[in-house]
Amino acid sequence: MNPLSLVEAMLDPGTDDGSWRMTVLDTWADMVSRACPPLPYVLEPMCGLGAQARALVTRLGGRALGFDINPEAVAVAQRLFGSPTFECRCLDLRTLPPLAAQFNVVVLGYEALNAHPVSRWPLLIAWARAQCTTGAVLVLDVCGQDRRFGLQRVPELSVDCMVFDQLFTVTFNTVSGTLISRRYICEQEKLCNMIKDHGFELISCETPFANVKTDKPGLRAMRTLLAVAK
Secondary structure, eight states: OOHHHHHHHHHOTTSHHHHHHHHHHHHHHHHHHTTSOSSOEEEEESOTTTHHHHHHHHHHOSEEEEEESOHHHHHHHHHHHOBTTEEEEEOOGGGOOOOSSOEEEEEEOHHHHHTSOGGGHHHHHHHHHHTEEEEEEEEEEEEEETTEEEEEOOTTOOOSSEEEESSSOEEEEOSTTOOOOOEEEEEHHHHHHHHHHTTEEEEEEEOTTTTOOOSOGGGGGOEEEEEEEO
16 A cells, blocks of 8 residues: 555544544544634644644634645645645754744644654744744643653654654655654653743643543543643
Protein backbone atom coordinates (compact mmCIF):
# COMPACT_ATOMS: atom_id res chain seq x y z
CA MET A 1 0.00 0.00 0.00
CA ASN A 2 1.41 3.40 -0.93
CA PRO A 3 1.67 6.24 1.65
CA LEU A 4 -1.37 8.10 0.33
CA SER A 5 -3.51 4.96 0.55
CA LEU A 6 -2.31 4.40 4.11
CA VAL A 7 -3.27 7.96 5.05
CA GLU A 8 -6.69 7.60 3.48
CA ALA A 9 -7.27 4.34 5.38
CA MET A 10 -6.23 6.00 8.64
CA LEU A 11 -8.73 8.81 8.05
CA ASP A 12 -11.60 6.65 6.80
CA PRO A 13 -14.25 6.46 9.57
CA GLY A 14 -15.49 3.23 7.97
CA THR A 15 -12.37 1.36 9.10
CA ASP A 16 -11.62 0.30 12.68
CA ASP A 17 -8.44 2.39 12.68
CA GLY A 18 -10.13 5.44 11.18
CA SER A 19 -13.15 5.17 13.45
CA TRP A 20 -10.95 5.15 16.55
CA ARG A 21 -9.01 8.20 15.39
CA MET A 22 -12.14 10.14 14.51
CA THR A 23 -13.63 9.39 17.93
CA VAL A 24 -10.52 10.68 19.68
CA LEU A 25 -10.24 13.72 17.42
CA ASP A 26 -13.89 14.61 17.97
CA THR A 27 -13.44 14.33 21.75
CA TRP A 28 -10.41 16.64 21.65
CA ALA A 29 -11.98 19.19 19.29
CA ASP A 30 -15.26 19.38 21.22
CA MET A 31 -13.35 20.18 24.43
CA VAL A 32 -10.87 22.67 22.93
CA SER A 33 -13.43 24.54 20.83
CA ARG A 34 -15.33 25.56 23.97
CA ALA A 35 -12.32 27.68 24.99
CA CYS A 36 -11.76 29.26 21.56
CA PRO A 37 -13.27 32.39 20.01
CA PRO A 38 -15.67 32.10 17.06
CA LEU A 39 -14.31 32.44 13.51
CA PRO A 40 -10.67 32.09 14.58
CA TYR A 41 -7.52 32.05 12.49
CA VAL A 42 -5.89 28.82 13.69
CA LEU A 43 -2.17 27.98 13.46
CA GLU A 44 -0.97 24.38 13.72
CA PRO A 45 2.82 23.89 13.43
CA MET A 46 4.10 20.38 12.61
CA CYS A 47 0.56 19.70 11.51
CA GLY A 48 0.91 16.56 9.41
CA LEU A 49 -2.45 16.63 7.65
CA GLY A 50 -3.74 19.45 9.86
CA ALA A 51 -6.51 17.36 11.40
CA GLN A 52 -6.68 19.29 14.67
CA ALA A 53 -6.79 22.73 13.04
CA ARG A 54 -9.37 21.57 10.52
CA ALA A 55 -11.52 20.05 13.29
CA LEU A 56 -11.58 23.39 15.12
CA VAL A 57 -12.49 25.32 11.98
CA THR A 58 -15.31 22.84 11.31
CA ARG A 59 -16.78 23.68 14.72
CA LEU A 60 -15.98 27.39 14.95
CA GLY A 61 -15.76 28.64 11.40
CA GLY A 62 -12.79 30.77 10.42
CA ARG A 63 -9.72 29.41 8.71
CA ALA A 64 -6.46 27.62 9.48
CA LEU A 65 -2.81 27.57 8.49
CA GLY A 66 -0.77 24.45 9.09
CA PHE A 67 2.86 23.80 8.33
CA ASP A 68 5.11 20.78 8.42
CA ILE A 69 8.78 20.12 7.79
CA ASN A 70 8.06 17.32 5.33
CA PRO A 71 7.12 18.32 1.78
CA GLU A 72 5.38 15.00 1.14
CA ALA A 73 3.05 15.50 4.10
CA VAL A 74 2.35 19.05 2.95
CA ALA A 75 1.62 17.88 -0.59
CA VAL A 76 -0.84 15.25 0.67
CA ALA A 77 -2.53 17.75 3.01
CA GLN A 78 -2.94 20.27 0.20
CA ARG A 79 -4.19 17.60 -2.21
CA LEU A 80 -6.76 16.18 0.19
CA PHE A 81 -7.80 19.22 2.19
CA GLY A 82 -6.52 22.43 0.58
CA SER A 83 -9.34 24.99 0.49
CA PRO A 84 -10.09 28.65 1.27
CA THR A 85 -10.36 27.63 4.93
CA PHE A 86 -7.20 25.48 5.17
CA GLU A 87 -3.70 26.09 3.83
CA CYS A 88 -0.63 23.93 4.45
CA ARG A 89 2.95 25.13 3.92
CA CYS A 90 6.37 23.53 4.12
CA LEU A 91 8.29 25.18 7.00
CA ASP A 92 10.70 23.96 9.67
CA LEU A 93 9.47 24.70 13.20
CA ARG A 94 12.99 24.21 14.54
CA THR A 95 13.94 27.56 12.93
CA LEU A 96 11.00 29.29 14.67
CA PRO A 97 9.90 30.88 11.38
CA PRO A 98 8.38 34.38 11.54
CA LEU A 99 4.87 34.59 10.12
CA ALA A 100 3.26 37.73 8.74
CA ALA A 101 -0.21 37.06 10.18
CA GLN A 102 -1.36 36.84 13.77
CA PHE A 103 -3.58 34.05 15.02
CA ASN A 104 -6.47 33.58 17.47
CA VAL A 105 -5.62 29.95 18.24
CA VAL A 106 -2.23 28.21 18.21
CA VAL A 107 -2.09 24.42 18.57
CA LEU A 108 1.24 22.98 19.72
CA GLY A 109 0.74 19.23 19.50
CA TYR A 110 3.03 16.35 20.38
CA GLU A 111 5.05 16.69 17.19
CA ALA A 112 5.53 20.44 17.68
CA LEU A 113 6.94 19.98 21.17
CA ASN A 114 8.96 17.00 20.01
CA ALA A 115 10.73 19.19 17.45
CA HIS A 116 12.61 20.85 20.32
CA PRO A 117 14.43 19.58 23.41
CA VAL A 118 12.93 20.80 26.68
CA SER A 119 15.69 23.40 27.00
CA ARG A 120 14.25 25.13 23.90
CA TRP A 121 10.59 24.96 24.94
CA PRO A 122 10.72 28.51 26.40
CA LEU A 123 11.84 29.76 22.96
CA LEU A 124 9.03 27.80 21.32
CA ILE A 125 6.41 29.22 23.68
CA ALA A 126 7.78 32.74 23.21
CA TRP A 127 7.58 32.21 19.43
CA ALA A 128 3.97 31.06 19.81
CA ARG A 129 3.15 34.22 21.79
CA ALA A 130 4.63 36.36 19.03
CA GLN A 131 2.19 34.77 16.57
CA CYS A 132 -0.85 35.45 18.79
CA THR A 133 -3.30 38.27 19.16
CA THR A 134 -4.08 39.37 22.71
CA GLY A 135 -6.70 36.98 24.05
CA ALA A 136 -5.68 34.20 21.69
CA VAL A 137 -5.82 30.61 22.95
CA LEU A 138 -2.69 28.45 23.15
CA VAL A 139 -3.32 24.70 23.09
CA LEU A 140 -0.53 22.36 24.18
CA ASP A 141 -0.99 18.62 23.87
CA VAL A 142 1.38 16.61 26.02
CA CYS A 143 1.71 13.04 27.13
CA GLY A 144 1.27 12.86 30.87
CA GLN A 145 1.78 10.37 33.63
CA ASP A 146 1.17 11.40 37.22
CA ARG A 147 2.76 14.87 37.43
CA ARG A 148 5.31 14.47 34.66
CA PHE A 149 4.90 15.25 30.98
CA GLY A 150 6.84 13.23 28.47
CA LEU A 151 7.04 12.86 24.72
CA GLN A 152 8.55 9.85 23.05
CA ARG A 153 9.37 8.84 19.52
CA VAL A 154 9.42 5.24 18.44
CA PRO A 155 12.88 3.90 19.44
CA GLU A 156 15.19 2.96 16.59
CA LEU A 157 12.74 3.69 13.82
CA SER A 158 14.49 2.83 10.58
CA VAL A 159 12.40 3.07 7.44
CA ASP A 160 12.61 3.80 3.72
CA CYS A 161 9.11 5.18 3.39
CA MET A 162 6.62 4.69 6.17
CA VAL A 163 3.58 6.51 7.49
CA PHE A 164 3.33 6.52 11.24
CA ASP A 165 0.96 8.37 13.47
CA GLN A 166 1.28 10.07 16.84
CA LEU A 167 -2.29 11.06 17.55
CA PHE A 168 -3.54 13.00 14.52
CA THR A 169 -0.10 13.81 13.16
CA VAL A 170 1.04 11.86 10.14
CA THR A 171 4.73 12.13 9.29
CA PHE A 172 6.53 10.76 6.28
CA ASN A 173 10.16 9.62 6.51
CA THR A 174 11.71 8.93 3.12
CA VAL A 175 15.39 9.10 4.01
CA SER A 176 16.72 5.56 4.18
CA GLY A 177 18.03 4.63 7.59
CA THR A 178 16.31 7.41 9.52
CA LEU A 179 16.88 6.89 13.24
CA ILE A 180 14.70 8.58 15.85
CA SER A 181 15.25 7.84 19.52
CA ARG A 182 14.29 10.64 21.88
CA ARG A 183 12.47 11.03 25.14
CA TYR A 184 11.76 14.41 26.69
CA ILE A 185 10.54 14.73 30.27
CA CYS A 186 9.39 18.00 31.78
CA GLU A 187 7.88 18.50 35.21
CA GLN A 188 4.32 19.81 35.07
CA GLU A 189 5.15 22.80 37.27
CA LYS A 190 8.14 23.70 35.07
CA LEU A 191 6.04 23.65 31.90
CA CYS A 192 3.26 25.67 33.53
CA ASN A 193 5.80 28.27 34.63
CA MET A 194 7.19 28.47 31.07
CA ILE A 195 3.69 29.25 29.85
CA LYS A 196 3.15 31.95 32.47
CA ASP A 197 6.62 33.46 31.97
CA HIS A 198 6.10 33.96 28.25
CA GLY A 199 2.91 35.97 28.05
CA PHE A 200 0.15 33.44 28.69
CA GLU A 201 -2.28 32.79 31.51
CA LEU A 202 -2.95 29.10 32.10
CA ILE A 203 -6.70 28.47 32.25
CA SER A 204 -6.97 24.68 32.45
CA CYS A 205 -5.21 21.35 32.27
CA GLU A 206 -7.54 18.69 30.87
CA THR A 207 -7.40 14.94 30.34
CA PRO A 208 -9.73 14.80 27.33
CA PHE A 209 -9.41 11.06 26.74
CA ALA A 210 -9.84 9.84 30.32
CA ASN A 211 -13.17 8.20 29.48
CA VAL A 212 -12.49 7.14 25.88
CA LYS A 213 -12.87 3.40 25.35
CA THR A 214 -9.53 2.27 23.98
CA ASP A 215 -7.01 -0.54 24.14
CA LYS A 216 -4.30 2.16 24.35
CA PRO A 217 -4.15 2.95 28.08
CA GLY A 218 -1.46 5.59 27.58
CA LEU A 219 -4.04 7.68 25.73
CA ARG A 220 -5.96 8.29 28.96
CA ALA A 221 -2.88 9.96 30.49
CA MET A 222 -2.53 12.51 27.72
CA ARG A 223 -3.21 16.07 28.75
CA THR A 224 -4.26 19.22 26.97
CA LEU A 225 -3.20 22.54 28.48
CA LEU A 226 -5.15 25.66 27.56
CA ALA A 227 -3.78 29.17 28.03
CA VAL A 228 -4.78 32.69 26.99
CA ALA A 229 -2.36 35.26 25.58
CA LYS A 230 -2.05 38.34 27.81
